[in-house]
Amino acid sequence: MxxxxxxxxxxxxxxxxxxxxxFVSPVFPDHGSSQSISASENPxxxxxxxxxxxxxxxxxxxxxxxSTLVVFVSPVGSIVVAPWTDRAVYNPNTSSLTIExxxxxxxxxxxxxxxxxxxxxxxxxxxxxxxxxTLQANATHLVEHNDTVVLTCSVSSGTSLSYTWLRxxxxxxxxxxxxxxxxxxxxxxxxxxxxxxxxxRCNVSxxxxxxxxxxxxxxxxxGPSNVSLTVMPAxxxxxxxxxxxxxxxxxxxxxxxxVHWMFNGVALNKSGxxxxxxxxxxxxAGTYTCVLHNSVTSRFSSKSVRIWVxxxxxxxxxxxxxxxxxxESFTLKCEVSGTVEHIVWKKDGYPISADNTTMFGMGNKTxxxxxxxxxxxxxxxxxxxxxxxxMTSSPYDVKVYYGPKMAMITGxxxxxxxxxxxxxxxxxxxxxxxxxxxxxxxxxxxMSVYVxxxxxxxxxxxxVCKAFNHITGKNSSAYKMLTVVDPIxxxxxxxxxxxAMEGYPYNLxxxxxxxxxHIYWMKDGAMLHEDNTTSFYMGxxxxxxxxxxxxxxxxxxxxxxxxxxxxxSYPYMLLVNYGPEKPIIQxxxxxxxxxxxxxxxxxxxxxxxxxxxxxxNNSVSNTSMFKIGPLSLNMSGELTCKAYNNVTGxxxxxxxxxxxxxxxxxxxxxxxxIPIDKENFTLTCVxxxxxxxIYWMKDxxxxxxxxxxxxxxTYYHMENNSLHFSPLTRYNDGSYRCVATNKAAHHKSxPYMLLVNYGPLKVKISGPDMAHLGPRVTLTxxxxxxxxxxxxxxxxxxxxxxxxxxxxxFPVSVxxxxxxxxxxxxxxxxxTMYQSKLFAHSIVSNVLRSHLNLFFSLLFPFSGQDSAxxxxxxxxxxxxxxxxxSITALFN
Numbered sequence: 001m002x003x004x005x006x007x008x009x010x011x012x013x014x015x016x017x018x019x020x021x022x023f024v025s026p027v028f029p030d031h032g033s034s035q036s037i038s039a040s041e042n043p044x045x046x047x048x049x050x051x052x053x054x055x056x057x058x059x060x061x062x063x064x065x066x067s068t069l070v071v072f073v074s075p076v077g078s079i080v081v082a083p084w085t086d087r088a089v090y091n092p093n094t095s096s097l098t099i100e101x102x103x104x105x106x107x108x109x110x111x112x113x114x115x116x117x118x119x120x121x122x123x124x125x126x127x128x129x130x131x132x133x134t135l136q137a138n139a140t141h142l143v144e145h146n147d148t149v150v151l152t153c154s155v156s157s158g159t160s161l162s163y164t165w166l167r168x169x170x171x172x173x174x175x176x177x178x179x180x181x182x183x184x185x186x187x188x189x190x191x192x193x194x195x196x197x198x199x200x201r202c203n204v205s206x207x208x209x210x211x212x213x214x215x216x217x218x219x220x221x222x223g224p225s226n227v228s229l230t231v232m233p234a235x236x237x238x239x240x241x242x243x244x245x246x247x248x249x250x251x252x253x254x255x256x257x258x259v260h261w262m263f264n265g266v267a268l269n270k271s272g273x274x275x276x277x278x279x280x281x282x283x284x285a286g287t288y289t290c291v292l293h294n295s296v297t298s299r300f301s302s303k304s305v306r307i308w309v310x311x312x313x314x315x316x317x318x319x320x321x322x323x324x325x326x327x328e329s330f331t332l333k334c335e336v337s338g339t340v341e342h343i344v345w346k347k348d349g350y351p352i353s354a355d356n357t358t359m360f361g362m363g364n365k366t367x368x369x370x371x372x373x374x375x376x377x378x379x380x381x382x383x384x385x386x387x388x389x390x391m392t393s394s395p396y397d398v399k400v401y402y403g404p405k406m407a408m409i410t411g412x413x414x415x416x417x418x419x420x421x422x423x424x425x426x427x428x429x430x431x432x433x434x435x436x437x438x439x440x441x442x443x444x445x446x447m448s449v450y451v452x453x454x455x456x457x458x459x460x461x462x463x464v465c466k467a468f469n470h471i472t473g474k475n476s477s478a479y480k481m482l483t484v485v486d487p488i489x490x491x492x493x494x495x496x497x498x499x500a501m502e503g504y505p506y507n508l509x510x511x512x513x514x515x516x517x518h519i520y521w522m523k524d525g526a527m528l529h530e531d532n533t534t535s536f537y538m539g540x541x542x543x544x545x546x547x548x549x550x551x552x553x554x555x556x557x558x559x560x561x562x563x564x565x566x567x568x569s570y571p572y573m574l575l576v577n578y579g580p581e582k583p584i585i586q587x588x589x590x591x592x593x594x595x596x597x598x599x600x601x602x603x604x605x606x607x608x609x610x611x612x613x614x615x616x617n618n619s620v621s622n623t624s625m626f627k628i629g630p631l632s633l634n635m636s637g638e639l640t641c642k643a644y645n646n647v648t649g650x651x652x653x654x655x656x657x658x659x660x661x662x663x664x665x666x667x668x669x670x671x672x673x674i675p676i677d678k679e680n681f682t683l684t685c686v687x688x689x690x691x692x693x694i695y696w697m698k699d700x701x702x703x704x705x706x707x708x709x710x711x712x713x714t715y716y717h718m719e720n721n722s723l724h725f726s727p728l729t730r731y732n733d734g735s736y737r738c739v740a741t742n743k744a745a746h747h748k749s750x751p752y753m754l755l756v757n758y759g760p761l762k763v764k765i766s767g768p769d770m771a772h773l774g775p776r777v778t779l780t781x782x783x784x785x786x787x788x789x790x791x792x793x794x795x796x797x798x799x800x801x802x803x804x805x806x807x808x809x810f811p812v813s814v815x816x817x818x819x820x821x822x823x824x825x826x827x828x829x830x831x832t833m834y835q836s837k838l839f840a841h842s843i844v845s846n847v848l849r850s851h852l853n854l855f856f857s858l859l860f861p862f863s864g865q866d867s868a869x870x871x872x873x874x875x876x877x878x879x880x881x882x883x884x885x886s887i888t889a890l891f892n
Contacts, residue, residue, distance in 0.1 A: 036054060036055045036056055036118075036120035037052060037053070037054055037055075037110070037111075037112060037120040037121055037122040038052070038053045038055075038122065039051070039052050039053070039122055039124060040052075040053070042122070042124055042125060042207075043124075043125035043126065043127050043160075043206070043207030043208050044102060044124075044125075044126060044127070044207075044208060045126075045127065045128075045129055045208045045209070046102065046103060046104060046126055046127070046128055047101055047102065048101075048102055048126075049098065049099065049100045049101070049102070050098070050099050050102060050124065051096055051097070051098045051099075052096060052097045052098075052099075052110055052112075052122060052124075053094065053096045054094070054095045054096065054112050054120055055120070056095070056114075056118050056120065057093075057094065057095050058073055058095045058112060058113075058114040058118065059073070059074070059075045059114070060073060060074055060075060060114055060115040060116070061073050061112065061113050061114035061115055061118070062112075062113060063088075063090065063097050063110065063111070063112050064110070064111050064113070065084075065106075065108060065109070065110050065111075066108040066109055067109075067111075069081050070084050070088055070097065070110075071084075071088065071090045071097060073090070073092070073095070073114075077092075078090050078092055084099075087099055087100045087101060088100075095112060097110070097112075102124075102126045103126060104126050104127070104128065104159070105126075106124065106126050107124060107125050107126045108123070108124060109121055109122070109123050109124075110122055110124055125160075125207055127158075127159050127160055127206050127207055127208050127209075128157060128158055128159045129157075129158060129206075129208060129209040130155060130157070130158035130161070130204050130205065130206060130209045130210060130211045131155075131156050131157045131158065131211065132155065132156030132157070132211075133153065133154070133155050133156075133202065133204050133211040133212065133213045134153075134154045134213055134214060135151060135152070135153050135154075135200065135201065135202050135213035135214055135215075135216050136151070136152050136154070136216070137149055137150070137151050137152075137200075137216050137218070138150040140216070140217065140218055140219055141219045141221075142192050142218060142219070142220045142221070143220070143221050143222075143296070143297060144192060144193055144194050144220050144221065144222035144223075144297070145191050145192075145193070145222075146191070147191075147192055148188065148189065148190045148191065148192065149188070149189050149192055149196070149218060150186065150187075150188050151165075151186070151187040151188075151189075151200055151202075151216060152182075152185065152186050153165075153185045153186070153187075153202035153204065153213060154185075155185075155204050155211075158204070158206060158209070159206060160206040160207065161183075161204055161205075161206060162184070162204070162205050162206065163180075163183070163184035163185055163202055163203070163204055164202070164203040164204075164205070165180070165187050165200070165201075165202055165203075166200065166201045166202070166203060166212075167196075167198060167199075167200055168198070168199065172187065172200075177189060177190040177191050178190075185202075187200070187202075192218065192220055193220070193222075194220045194222035194223075194252075194254060196218060196220060197217065197218050197219070197220055198215070198216060198217045198218050199215035199216060199217050200215070200216045200217075200218075201213050201214070201215055201216075220254070221254050221255065221294070221296040221297055222252070222253065222254050222294075222297065223251055223252050223253030223254060223257060223294050223297065223299065223301075224251035224252065224253040224257040224292040224293070224294050224299060224300075224301040225251060225252050225253070225301065226251060226252045227249070227250070227251040227290070227292060227301050227302065227303040228249070228250050228251065228303070229247065229248070229249050229288075229290055229303040229304070229305050230247070230248045230249075230250075231245065231246075231247055231305060231307070232245070232246045232247075232248065233245075236387070236388070237308055237387040238308035238309060238310040238386075238387030238388045239280055239307065239308065239309050239310070239388060240309075240310065240311070240312050240388040240389065241280060241281055241282065241309055241310070241311050241312075242279055242280070242281075243279075243280055244276070244277065244278050244279065244280070245276075245277040245280055245284075245307065246274060246275070246276050246277070247261075247274070247275040247276075247277075247288055247290070247305065248273060248274055249261075249273050249274075249275075249290030249292070249303065250273060251292050251301060253292065253294050254294075255294065255295070255296055257292040257293055257294045257301075258271065258292065258293050258295075259271060259272055259273050259290055259291070259292055260290070260291045260293075261275050261288065261289070261290055261291075262288070262289040262290075262291065263286055263287070263288055263289075264286045264287055265287075265289075273290075275288065275290075277307075280307075280309050281309060282309045282310075284307065284309055285307055285308050285309045286306070286307060287304050287305070287306050287307075288304065288305055288307060289302055289303070289304040290302060290303060308387060310339070310386060310387050310388045311338065311339065311388070312338065312386070312388050312389035313336065313337065313338035313339075313340070313384055313386060313389045313390070313391045314337045314338050314391075315335075315336065315337035315338070315391070316334065316335070316336050316337075316382060316383070316384045316391045316392060316393040317334075317335045317393055317394075318332055318333070318334060318335075318380060318381065318382055318393045318394070318396040319332070319333045319335060320332050320333070320396065320398075321333075323399075323401055323471060324369070324372045324376065324377075324398050324399065324400050324401065325372060325400075325401050325402070325471075325472055326371075326372055326373070326374065326400055326401065326402035326403075326472075327371045327372065327373075327402075328371055328372055329368065329369070329370040329371065329372070330368070330369045330370070330372050330376075330398075331366055331367065331368045331369075332345075332366065332367045332368075332380055332382075332396065332398075333365060333366050334364070334365050334366070334367075334382030334384065334393065335365075336365075336384040336391075338384075338386065338389075339386050340363075340384050340385070340386060341385055341386045341387065342364075342384075342385040342386075343363065343364035343365060343382055343383070343384050343385070344364070344382070344383045344385070345360070345364065345367050345380065345381070345382050345383075346380070346381045346382075346383065347378045347379065347380055347381075348378045348379055349379075352367070357369060357370060357371065357373065367380070367382075372400055373400070374400055374402070376398060376400055377398055377399055377400040378397075378398060379395040379396070379397055379398075380395065380396045380397075380398055381393050381394075381395050381396070399430070400430070401430050401431070401469075401471045401472055402428075402429065402430055402469075402472065403427060403428050403429030403430060403433065403467075403469050403472065403474065403476075404427035404428065404429035404433040404467040404468070404469050404474060404475065404476045405427055405428040405429065405476065406427065406476055406478070407425055407426070407427040407465055407466070407467045407476040407477055407478040408425070408426055408427070408478060409423055409424070409425050409463070409465055409478050409479070409480045410423070410424045410426070411423035411424065411463075411480055411482075412482070413480070413481060413482065413483065413563075414482070414483050414484075414485060414563035414564050415455050415482060415483075415484050415485075415564060416455070416484070416485065416486070416487045416564040416565070417455055417456060417457060417484055417485070417486055417487075418454050418455060419454070419455055420451055420452055420453065420454060420455070421451070421452045421455065421482065422449065422450070422451050422452075423437070423449070423450045423451075423452075423463055423465070423480060424448065424449050425437070425448050425449075425450075425465035425467065425478070426448065427467035427476050429467065429469050429472075430469075431469065431470075431471060433467035433468055433469050433475075433476075434446075434467070434468050434470070435447060435448040435465060435466065435467055436465070436466045437450040437463065437464070437465055438463075438464040438465075438466070439461060439462070439463050439464075440461055440462070450463070450465075455484045456484065457484050457485075457486075458484075459482070459484050460482055460483045460484045461481070461482065462479050462480075462481055463479060463480045463481075463482060464477060464478070464479040465477060465478050465479070465480075483563060485515070485562060485563055485564050486514060486515060487514060487562075487564050487565055488512060488513065488514030488515070488516055488560050488561065488562060488565060488566065488567050489513045489514050489567070490511075490512070490513040490514075490567070491510065491511070491512050491513075491558060491559070491560045491567045491568065491569045492510075492511055492569045492570065493508055493509070493510055493511075493556055493557065493558055493569050493570075493572035494508070494509050494511055494572075495507065495508050495509065495572075495574075496509070499575075499577055499647060500545075500548045500552070500574060500575065500576045500577065501548065501576070501577050501578075501647075501648060502547070502548060502549060502550050502576050502577065502578035502648075503547050503548070503578075504547050504548060505544065505545065505546045505547055505548065506544070506545045506547075506548040506552075506574075506576075507542055507543060507544040507545065508542070508543050508556055508558075508572065508574065509541060509542045510540070510541050510542070510558030510560065510569065512541070512560040512567075514560070514562070514567075515562055516560040516561060516562055517561060517562040517563065518540070518560070518561055518562075519539065519540040519541055519558055519559070519560050520540070520558065520559045521536070521540070521543050521556065521557070521558050521559075522556070522557045522558075522559065522568075523554045523555070523556055524554045524555055525555075528543065528556075533545060533546055533547065533549065533552075534552075543556075548576045549576060550576050550578045550606065551576075552574065552576050553574055553575050553576045553606070554573075554574060555571040555572065555573055555574075556571065556572045556573075556574055557569050557570070557571055557572070575606065576606070577606050577607065577645070577647045577648055578604075578605065578606055578645075578648065579603060579604050579605030579606060579609065579643075579645050579648065579650065579652075580603035580604065580605035580609040580643035580644070580645050580650060580651070580652045581603055581604040581605070581652060582603065582652050582653075582654055583601050583602065583603040583611075583641045583642075583643045583652055583653060583654040584601070584602050584603070584654065585599055585600070585601050585639070585641055585654055585655075585656045586599065586600045586601075586602075587599030587600065587639075587656065587658075588658070588744065589656070589657065589658065589659065589743075590658075590659050590660075590661055590742075590743040590744040591629075591631050591658060591659075591660055591661070591744050592631070592660070592661060592662070592663035592664070592742070592744045592745060593630075593631055593632055593633050593660050593661070593662060593663055594630050594631065594632075594663055595629060595630065595631055595663070595744075596627055596628065596629030596630060596631070597627070597628050597629055597631065597658060598625070598626075598627045599613075599625070599626045599627075599628075599639060599641075599656070600624060600625050600626075601613070601624050601625075601626070601641035601643070601654075602624065603643035603652055605643065605645050606645075607645065607646075607647055609643035609644055609645050610622070610643070610644050610646070611623060611624045611641060611642065611643055611644075612641075612642045612644075613626045613639065613640070613641055613642075614639070614640040614641075614642070615628070615637060615638075615639050615640075616637040616638060626639070626641075628658075631660045632660065633660050633661075633662070634660075635658075635660050636657075636658060636659045636660045637657075637658060638655055638656070638657055638658075639655065639656050639657075639658060640653055640654070640655045641653060641654055641655075659743075661690075661742060661743060661744055662689060662690050663689055663744075664687060664688070664689035664690070664691050664740050664742060664745070664747045665688040665689040666687070666688045666689070666747075667685065667686070667687050667688075667738060667739070667740045667747045667748065667749040668685075668686045668749055668750070669683055669684070669685060669686075669736065669737070669738055669749050669750075669752040670683070670684045670686055671683050671684070671752075672684075674757065674828065675728055675732075675754060675755065675756045675757060676728065676756070676757050676758070676828065676829050677727075677728060677729060677730055677756050677757065677758030677759075677829070678727045678728070678729065678758075679727055679728055680724070680725065680726050680727055680728065681724075681725040681727075681728040681732075682722050682723065682724050682725070683696075683722065683723045683736060683738075683752065683754075684721055684722045684723075685721040685722070685723075685738030685740070685749065686721070687721070687740040687747075689740075690742065691740040691741060691742050691747075692741055692742050692743065693740075693741050694721060694738055694739060694740045694741070695738070695739050695741075696718065696723050696736065696737070696738050696739070697736065697737040697738075697739060697748075698734045698735065698736055699734045699735055700735070703716075703723075703736075705717065705718050711731055713729050713731040714729060714731050714732055715727060715729070716732070721738075723736075723738075728756055729756065730756050730758055732754060732756055733754060733755055733756055734753075734754060735751045735752070735753055735754075736751070736752045736753075736754055737749050737750075737751055737752070755786065756786070757786050757787065757826070757828045757829055758785065758786055758826075758829065759783060759784055759785030759786060759789070759826050759829065759831065760783035760784060760785040760789050760824045760825075760826055760831060760833045761783070761784040761785070762783065762784055762833075763781065763782070763783045763822060763824045763833045763834065763835035764781070764782050764783070764835065765779055765780070765781050765820070765822055765835050765836075765837045766779070766780045766782070767779035767780060767837070768839075769837070769838065769839065769840065770839065770840045770841065771812045771839075771841075772812065772841075773812050773813065773814075773841065774811070774812060775811070775812060776809055776810065776811050776812070777809070777810060777811075777812055777816075777839070778807060778808070778809045779793075779807070779808045779809075779820060779822075779837065780806060780807050780808075781793070781806045781807075781808075781822035781824065781835065782806060783824040783833065785824070785826050785829075786826075787826070787827065787828055789824040789825055789826050789827075790804070790824075790825045790827060791804065791805055791806045791822060791823065791824055792804055792822075792823040792825075793808045793820065793821070793822060793823075794820075794821040794822075794823065795818060795819070795820055795821070796818045796819050797819065797821070801823075808820070812841070814841070816839065817839060817840055817841055818838070818839065819836055819837070819838055819839075820836065820837050820838075820839060821834055821835070821836045822834065822835050822836075822837075
C-alpha cells in the first residue's frame with residue numbers, strides 16, 4: 001500500500017466522523033473520582049493554560065466536561081466539538097487534553113472514557129488571585145488581664161479564601177480566651193497577657209496564591225511579677241568578713257518597676273536594682289528586702305534574703321603518735337586554727353568512713369586504726385570546713401611496718417661432690433630484714449644469699465638462716481638439710497650369651513659406674529615391666545626372658561639414677577631369631593595354554609629365609625619368585641616351595657596345583673541391522689575358543705539383566721550370546737562390550753559404539769509473521785533428528801517445492817503474502833513431518849484490524865453499566881452502513 005492510498009484512507013475516515021457526530025448521543029454514567037487522570041496544574045489561575053493527562057492511552061472514546069462532549073476519539077482520528085473548538089487541543093499519542101485561557105466557569109469535572117470500559121476523571125478548580133490584604137486592631141495600648149483586643153483581616157479581591165493567623169513565626173493557638181469569627185477573618189483575645197504582644201499577621205490563601213498582611217504590635221503593660229533576688233558572690237550560708245557582697249533585685253514588668261531597699265524591716269535610703277555591701281563585718285548580717293512598684297498597673301511586689309558573716313580558717317596540719325606497725329594501734333590528729341564546723345578525713349584522695357578497725361574521736365579531730373592492716377598504708381589528709389572557708393592539710397604518708405614473716409630457704413636437698421651450692425633466704429618484711437647463715441652452729445655468712453665452697457662428703461648437714469627487723473624488733477629462722485653424694489658416670493647394656501633364639505632363655509645386664517639408687521629398663525622408648533616371661537634380678541641390673549619370643553625383639557635401654565642425677569645407656573638392639581613358618585604361595589590355579597604363570601613364595605622368618613622351587617619333583621628355581629611359560633596343555637602339575645633359616649637351621653614347605661586349559665582366542669561384537677528408535681535391534685557376541693560364560697558391559701559398567709535395575713526407558717534382554725533391544729530407544733546410546741570368561745581369564749571385545757537413529761520428533765519455523773513491503777525476509781526450519789533431515793519449502797499448498805534446504809529467503813511483496821510450509825524427512829528412519837507459517841503485510845494488517853474493531857464496537861455497542869457511551873438504534877444502524885461502505889471503498 002503506497003502513500004497515496006494511505007492518504008485516501010484518512011480522507012474517508014474524516015468524512016465518516018462528520019457523519020458519526022450527527023448520530024452520537026453521549027450518556028455518562030456516574031463514576032467515582034479516579035486517580036488515572038492528572039493535571040499539569042490544579043487549582044490554577046484565570047487565563048492560564050492546563051493539560052489533562054491520562055495514565056491509559058485511549059484509541060476509541062471521548063473527553064467530556066460536566067457530562068457534555070468535548071472531544072470524540074477513534075483509532076484513525078479525533079474531533080473537538082463546539083464551543084471548545086478554539087480553546088481545546090487533543091494529543092492522540094498520549095490521550096491528553098489541553099485547555100487554553102481558562103475561565104472561572106471552566107471549574108468542574110473533566111472525564112476521559114473509552115469503548116472498552118475505561119473511565120477516568122478529575123475535578124478542575126479555576127480561581128481569582130488574592131490581592132491587598134490588610135490587618136487592623138481595635139486598640140494597641142492595653143493592660144494585662146484587664147483589656148480585650150479584636151484584630152480584623154481585610155482582602156480586596158480573591159476567591160475561595162482561607163485564613164491563617166500568625167504570632168511572630170508561629171501559628172496562633174485557638175481555645176480558652178482566643179477564638180475566630182466572620183469565617184476566620186476576625187481574631188479576638190480576651191483578658192490579654194503580656195505574651196500576646198505580637199507581632200500579629202494574617203495569611204490569606206487559596207489554591208493558586210497567598211498574601212500576608214502588615215504587622216500589628218500590641219503594647220501591653222504588666223507586672224511586677226516573678227521577683228528574683230540574687231546574692232553575689234553566689235548564695236552561700238555565710239560570707240567572709242572583709243568581703244564585698246552585692247544584692248540584685250529584678251522582676252518581669254512593663255514599664256520597668258521602681259526598686260527600694262529595706263534592712264531588718266527598716267527602709268534604707270537606697271533605690272535601684274543593686275545594693276552593694278563593702279568590707280562586711282558581723283554587724284552587716286541580717287534580712288535584706290527589695291520592694292518593687294509599677295506606676296501604670298499600680299501593682300507592688302517584694303522579696304527578702306538572709307545574709308550571714310563569719311571569719312575564715314587559717315591553718316590545718318596532720319600529726320601522728322608513732323610508727324604504724326601491723327596488728328597494733330595507730331592514731332592520727334587533725335590540728336586546726338579557726339572556727340571548725342566539720343572535719344573530713346581522706347586516704348589517697350577518697351573520704352574515709354568508720355568501720356570495725358577505723359574510728360573517729362573528738363569531733364573527727366582524731367583518726368585511730370586498731371589494729372593496723374596492710375591496706376591502711378597510703379596518703380592521709382584532713383579537711384576542715386566552716387560556712388565561709390575550708391582548708392586541707394598537706395598529705396601525711398602512712399607506712400605500715402611488719403615482719404619478718406616466716407623465713408623460707410630455696411636451694412637443693414642433694415648435691416654432687418665438687419659442686420658449689422647456692423642457698424637463698426627470704427622473709428617478707430618492711431623495712432627489709434637483715435640475714436645471717438649458720439652451718440653446724442658456726443656463722444658462715446651475713447647476706448641473704450649463701451654460696452658454699454666446693455662440696456665434699458663431710459659437708460652434708462643442717463644450714464640455718466635467721467632474719468631480723470630492727471623497727472618491729474621481730475625475727476624469724478629456717479633451715480635446709482643438704483646431702484652430698486658422688487654422681488653416676490657411665491651406663492651401658494651387655495649380654496654374655498650368643499644369638500637369641502625363640503623358645504630359649506636369654507638375659508641382658510645393665511653395667512653402672514657410680515652408686516645407683518634405682519635402675520629402670522625401657523624397650524622401644526616405653527617402660528619395661530615384669531610379666532609371665534620377663535623378670536628382673538640383682539636390683540633390676542639383669543632382665544631375663546624365659547623363654548625369648550619373637551616379640552621381644554627391639555631396642556633396649558637401662559637408666560640408672562641417684563639423688564644428684566641419672567644416666568641412660570645407648571640403645572641395645574635385641575633380635576630374637578625364629579622360623580621359618582609354613583610358606584604361603586601366591587599364584588593362579590589355572591592358566592591358558594600359550595601364556596605365562598608367575599608364583600611368589602613367602603614365610604615368616606628372622607633372619608629372612610632362602611627359597612627353592614620344585615615342579616613335578618624337579619628343581620626349577622632358588623628365588624622367592626618363579627615364572628613358568630609359555631605353557632602347553634601337557635604342563636599341568638604340582639609346584640612346591642621350600643624355605644630355610646640358616647640361623648635357626650629349620651626348614652618348611654608348601655605345594656600348589658597348576659592346571660593348563662585351552663585359551664580364548666578372540667571376542668567380537670556383530671550386528672545385523674541399522675539401529676532405529678522404537679524398532680527391535682540385536683548385538684551378537686562372537687567368541688573363538690572354549691569359554692565358561694559371557695556378560696555385557698555399557699560405558700565400562702557391567703550391564704544388569706535384572707529388570708528391576710534397568711533404566712525405565714530401556715528394554716533389553718540376553719539370549720544365548722545375543723543382547724536384544726525390544727524396542728530400541730535413544731536411552732540405549734553408549735559404548736558396549738561383551739566379555740567371555742574361563743577359569744583363567746576374562747577377555748573383552750573391542751568397544752562397539754551404538755548411536756540410535758530417530759526423528760524428526762518436532763519441526764519448528766523461526767522468522768517474522770509480517771513485514772513492510774520491500775526488504776528481504778528469512779525463514780529457518782529446524783527439527784530434532786539423527787541423522788540431520790532433508791528440508792523442502794512449499795508455498796500456499798502448491799505441489800512444487802520453492803527450495804531445498806533449511807533456510808528460505810525472499811523479498812516482501814504482494815505476491816509473497818500467504819502460507820509457507822516446511823517438509824522435514826529423515827533419510828534413515830524415512831519419517832516425514834510438516835510445519836506451516838502465515839506471512840502478512842504489516843500495514844494492511846494493522847489498518848484492517850483497527851477498522852474492523854471500530855466497526856464491531858459501533859454495530860454492537862456496550863449495554864452494561866461501565867460502557868463509555870450509547871447510540872440510538874437508528875443512529876447505530878446508519879453508522880454501521882456508512883462504516884461498511886467506507887471499509888469496502890478503502891480496500892477496492
